[in-house]
Amino acid sequence: MTLDTNAIIAxxxxxxxxxxxxxxxxxxxxPLFLPTVVEAEVLSFQKWTQAEQRNTELFLEExxxxxxxxxxxxxIAAGLRRISNIELPDAAIAASALYTHSPLVTRNVKDFRKxxxxxxxxx
Numbered sequence: 538m539t540l541d542t543n544a545i546i547a548x549x550x551x552x553x554x555x556x557x558x559x560x561x562x563x564x565x566x567x568p569l570f571l572p573t574v575v576e577a578e579v580l581s582f583q584k585w586t587q588a589e590q591r592n593t594e595l596f597l598e599e600x601x602x603x604x605x606x607x608x609x610x611x612x613i614a615a616g617l618r619r620i621s622n623i624e625l626p627d628a629a630i631a632a633s634a635l636y637t638h639s640p641l642v643t644r645n646v647k648d649f650r651k652x653x654x655x656x657x658x659x660x
Contacts (some may be wrong), residue, residue: 539571542626576603584590604636611632614632621652631655643659
């Protein structure tokens with residue numbers, strides 16, 4: 538599963554259904570992919586203390602497989618932007634899901650529906 542920013546925020550916010558869903562996936566050994574653009578968006582929250590920031594960084598490192606925004610993913614994202622006209626962060630996230638051949642877990646279905654070949658898990 539490739540996780541969108543809103544899925545991580547829901548998890549960090551302690552939404553019971555999301556925490557349960559993620560825990561179930563982890564127990565079953567489902568890989569949870571975290572695009573680096575999602576990590577950047579999550580870690581840009583301005584109201585965290587330094588300790589909260591560091592704890593969140595450690596949590597992300599320990600529980601998710603980081604998917605860097607490398608050249609192959611950047612090229613997929615560029616193609617998605619040309620075809621679908623979606624914003625760069627969303628294109629990068631969708632490209633990461635396509636690259637890893639995994640469904641995208643999101644609440645932002647509207648923007649991702651335009652992406653051909655993308656499987657979406659709405660939470």
